[in-house]
Amino acid sequence: MSCPSKICNPPAAGADDGWVEEKASPEIKEAMKPFALDEATLRKTMALFLDNIERGLKKATHDEATVKCFPTYVQDLPQGTEKGKFLALDLGGTNFRVLLVELDIGKCDLQSDIYAVPHDVMLGTGEQLFDHIAASLADFVTKHQLEAEVLPLGFTFSFPLVQKGLRSGLLVRWTKGFNIPEVLGGDVVQWLQEALERRGDIKIDVCAILNDTTGTLMSCAWKNPECRIGLIIGTGHNGCYLEAQANAELFDEPDMGSGKVIINLEAAAFGDDGCLEYMLTDVDKLVDGDSINPGKQIYEKLISGMYLGEVARLYVQRFIEGDLMFGGNHAEVFQTKEVFETAMISDVESDPAGSFQKTQEVLQKLGIPDASEQDMINLRFICQSISRRSAHLTAATACVLTKKVNEPKIVIGIDGSVYKFHPHFRKLMKAKMQELMEPGFEFDLMLSEDGSGRGAALVAAMAAMRMKDQEA
Numbered sequence: 001m002s003c004p005s006k007i008c009n010p011p012a013a014g015a016d017d018g019w020v021e022e023k024a025s026p027e028i029k030e031a032m033k034p035f036a037l038d039e040a041t042l043r044k045t046m047a048l049f050l051d052n053i054e055r056g057l058k059k060a061t062h063d064e065a066t067v068k069c070f071p072t073y074v075q076d077l078p079q080g081t082e083k084g085k086f087l088a089l090d091l092g093g094t095n096f097r098v099l100l101v102e103l104d105i106g107k108c109d110l111q112s113d114i115y116a117v118p119h120d121v122m123l124g125t126g127e128q129l130f131d132h133i134a135a136s137l138a139d140f141v142t143k144h145q146l147e148a149e150v151l152p153l154g155f156t157f158s159f160p161l162v163q164k165g166l167r168s169g170l171l172v173r174w175t176k177g178f179n180i181p182e183v184l185g186g187d188v189v190q191w192l193q194e195a196l197e198r199r200g201d202i203k204i205d206v207c208a209i210l211n212d213t214t215g216t217l218m219s220c221a222w223k224n225p226e227c228r229i230g231l232i233i234g235t236g237h238n239g240c241y242l243e244a245q246a247n248a249e250l251f252d253e254p255d256m257g258s259g260k261v262i263i264n265l266e267a268a269a270f271g272d273d274g275c276l277e278y279m280l281t282d283v284d285k286l287v288d289g290d291s292i293n294p295g296k297q298i299y300e301k302l303i304s305g306m307y308l309g310e311v312a313r314l315y316v317q318r319f320i321e322g323d324l325m326f327g328g329n330h331a332e333v334f335q336t337k338e339v340f341e342t343a344m345i346s347d348v349e350s351d352p353a354g355s356f357q358k359t360q361e362v363l364q365k366l367g368i369p370d371a372s373e374q375d376m377i378n379l380r381f382i383c384q385s386i387s388r389r390s391a392h393l394t395a396a397t398a399c400v401l402t403k404k405v406n407e408p409k410i411v412i413g414i415d416g417s418v419y420k421f422h423p424h425f426r427k428l429m430k431a432k433m434q435e436l437m438e439p440g441f442e443f444d445l446m447l448s449e450d451g452s453g454r455g456a457a458l459v460a461a462m463a464a465m466r467m468k469d470q471e472a
């Protein structure tokens with residue numbers, strides 16, 4: 001598939017959601033109030049986030065900082081002139097993918113296959129996981145008849161990593177449903193290389209490891225040279241931005257010319273020290289307590305796709321038990337964890353004003369055929385309260401990063417299904433950024449096209465070029 005020359009943002013939302021708020025039941029409106037973050041709360045959050053970034057960047061405070069601000073070793077943004085054939089691996093969320101990426105001066109051709117990661121492998125041993133990855137890679141190489149070539153590979157590995165170089169990353173923690181303790185602290189590239197050696201049937205040059213935020217920034221910068229920030233709002237949440245090398249105290253490498261380095265914020269952990277306590281609801285705490293990593297990734301749990309549906313489910317359950325929805329019936333439906341998917345929030349909110357067609361389909365799917373119009377209004381109000389909070393927090397984070405980059409015109413590359421498919425997310429985020437942004441900054445939001453694949457290929461291309469220069 002060729003990347004189209006113009007990357008479009010998703011269409012802005014049509015419906016104004018004020019009518020939902022007007023008609024929602026007073027008790028439900030009252031209960032959802034903590035989700036409407038006012039300007040003062042958002043500004044307080046922004047100040048805290050900036051302080052967390054500064055602590056993550058500085059050697060003296062890095063160890064106890066929650067927003068780790070890891071240097072990525074990616075010091076240059078792409079020129080658009082990169083050429084060659086690359087493999088990419090994308091592990092770190094719902095799907096694991098292997099990709100073949102061909103870059104040719106402004107053009108990008110991409111073929112990919114999706115391989116499932118079975119649940120027992122996500123929670124199994126290191127050898128099981130990396131043997132599974134190596135087997136998938138071998139299958140892909142055979143299927144695409146690439147056995148004769150030694151292709152450079154970029155590994156998009158979207159879990160917190162301390163990088164020791166472009167091709168070395170030590171795993172800090174598992175997130176997003178993975179938990180394989182023996183890999184913690186180990187070099188993920190080494191794990192992959194050892195699995196490839198155990199097979200011995202394919203020759204791969206793993207030349208870069210990165211996370212999907214860096215891939216998003218690289219991929220968008222390849223299309224638009226004003227891109228300086230990458231954000232993910234998918235299964236998880238994260239961000240990265242281009243920082244002056246002088247401010248990245250943990251990055252002890254020589255300046256390769258740009259004087260910059262991409263910083264992987266690991267923004268999901270913002271709040272893990274308790275600093276966001278003022279905005280957490282008791283339901284947020286229930287979701288956190290019931291996750292596989294209680295007390296960790298607090299900011300992500302307020303923003304990302306893995307959790308938004310769960311927050312909605314628990315509120316609906318509570319309102320049914322309080323006899324405020326569905327005539328007090330169907331509580332058992334909402335007792336099942338993850339039954340209310342985050343995609344259902346998008347469906348419910350995509351109905352035009354006064355229509356409930358999609359909402360009815362969602363309710364049918366859940367086995368609730370007898371909802372009243374008031375129930376559907378209330379459900380929509382719950383959904384929009386939760387998605388708005390996510391969009392507004394993401395906007396606050398993006399404003400802080402824009403100020404940090406400190407250039408008059410900045411493009412923010414964004415990837416992840418929540419941003420891509422929620423019908424109002426982009427509009428909500430953009431409007432809130434316009435409110436919160438200091439005067440003098442112009443910004444635009446750009447939907448990333450396959451950051452994990454194209455971004456990994458671009459980082460691999462630049463790493464391969466650098467290695468060639470060093471050998472020459």
Ligand SMILES: Nc1ncnc2c1ncn2[C@@H]1O[C@H](COP(=O)(O)OP(=O)(O)OP(=O)(O)O)[C@@H](O)[C@H]1O
Pocket residue numbers: 092093094095158212232233234235236237304305306307341342343344346415416417418421422
């Ligand atoms: N239509 C939708 N609207 C909102 N959220 C959705 C939609 N479809 C899927 N999601 C949510 O998006 C998440 C998947 O995100 P994405 O497709 O970006 O994958 P990912 O690569 O696994 O994520 P990450 O980049 O965080 O690793 C899931 O948590 C899912 O609940």
